[in-house]
Amino acid sequence: xxxxxxxxxxxxxxxxxxxxxxxxxxxxxxxxxxxxxxxxxxxxxxxxxxxxxxxxxxxxxxxxxxxxxxxxxxxxxxxxxxxxxxxxxxxxxxxxxxxxxxxxxxxxxxxxxxxxxxxxxxxxxxxxxxxxxxxxxxxxxxxxxxxxxxxxxxxxxxxxxxxxxxxxxxxxxxxxxxxxxxxxxxxxxxxxxxxxxxxxxxxxxxxxxxxxxxxxxxxxxxxxxxxxxxxxxxxxxxxxxxxxxxxxxxxxxxxxxxxxxxxxxxxxxxxxxxxxxxxxxxxxxxxxxxxx
Numbered sequence: 163x164x165x166x167x168x169x170x171x172x173x174x175x176x177x178x179x180x181x182x183x184x185x186x187x188x189x190x191x192x193x194x195x196x197x198x199x200x201x202x203x204x205x206x207x208x209x210x211x212x213x214x215x216x217x218x219x220x221x222x223x224x225x226x227x228x229x230x231x232x233x234x235x236x237x238x239x240x241x242x243x244x245x246x247x248x249x250x251x252x253x254x255x256x257x258x259x260x261x262x263x264x265x266x267x268x269x270x271x272x273x274x275x276x277x278x279x280x281x282x283x284x285x286x287x288x289x290x291x292x293x294x295x296x297x298x299x300x301x302x303x304x305x306x307x308x309x310x311x312x313x314x315x316x317x318x319x320x321x322x323x324x325x326x327x328x329x330x331x332x333x334x335x336x337x338x339x340x341x342x343x344x345x346x347x348x349x350x351x352x353x354x355x356x357x358x359x360x361x362x363x364x365x366x367x368x369x370x371x372x373x374x375x376x377x378x379x380x381x382x383x384x385x386x387x388x389x390x391x392x393x394x395x396x397x398x399x400x401x402x403x404x405x406x407x408x409x410x411x412x413x414x415x416x417x418x419x420x421x422x423x424x425x426x427x428x429x430x431x432x433x434x435x436x437x438x439x440x441x442x443x444x445x446x447x448x449x450x451x452x453x454x
């Protein structure tokens with residue numbers, strides 16, 4: 163949330179039952195891509211949190227930082243991020259390994275594909291930076307689908323997002339069509355069954371990922387736009403680096419994009435032919451980029 167708001171936190175404080183496990187804290191540090199401070203009082207985070215809020219409300223503490231400094235002490239151990247930690251490596255089927263050991267799946271076409279969290283919503287697996295892992299992620303998807311996976315609404319929505327991140331535009335569009343045709347009720351609510359909102363939110367997100375993909379360091383325009391959506395426009399797209407994008411495309415090619423800086427910083431945008439532009443704007447400044 164801090165990154166979306168335009169801030170750049172350098173460290174996070176872990177809380178919850180998972181902090182009892184060094185394995186989980188290491189995984190979370192890698193997912194968040196920042197170090198995690200581990201509180202010593204591992205069993206009472208919720209009650210201490212409530213006490214701190216009460217103290218702030220009654221004026222015992224003047225700020226959240228003062229309350230934390232007074233009530234919470236930390237372990238010497240800090241969970242550091244490690245991009246290779248979770249073990250995103252190819253298994254015997256050329257997939258992303260799901261567990262710490264290469265187990266044979268009991269249900270090959272299971273609707274859960276949690277081992278691809280690093281592809282979406284996280285970004286440790288990227289088509290532009292980790293092509294071998296991206297290929298393994300694609301094989302993971304194909305194996306799931308060939309064996310009956312993606313048969314519920316929310317799972318189908320996640321598959322749309324996976325294929326969009328892999329820049330497989332026609333497969334993303336195919337699964338979008340299947341989501342609407344096979345897992346959407348007459349009132350347009352997602353059908354798990356029964357109703358589950360994940361499919362609605364995920365389907366809408368999938369469409370956006372076909373059009374704009376934001377990795378903070380770079381924003382890709384039309385990375386997974388199918389031929390069935392050749393012309394269109396979007397407006398008000400907010401990026402993680404603090405920009406607002408308004409874009410128009412025709413013939414599956416970006417015509418122009420207007421960028422407005424919320425904080426005053428720079429952004430790198432890349433179009434569908436991988437032509438890139440680096441743009442710097444002052445706070446509130448707007449610039450229009452036209453691709454030939």
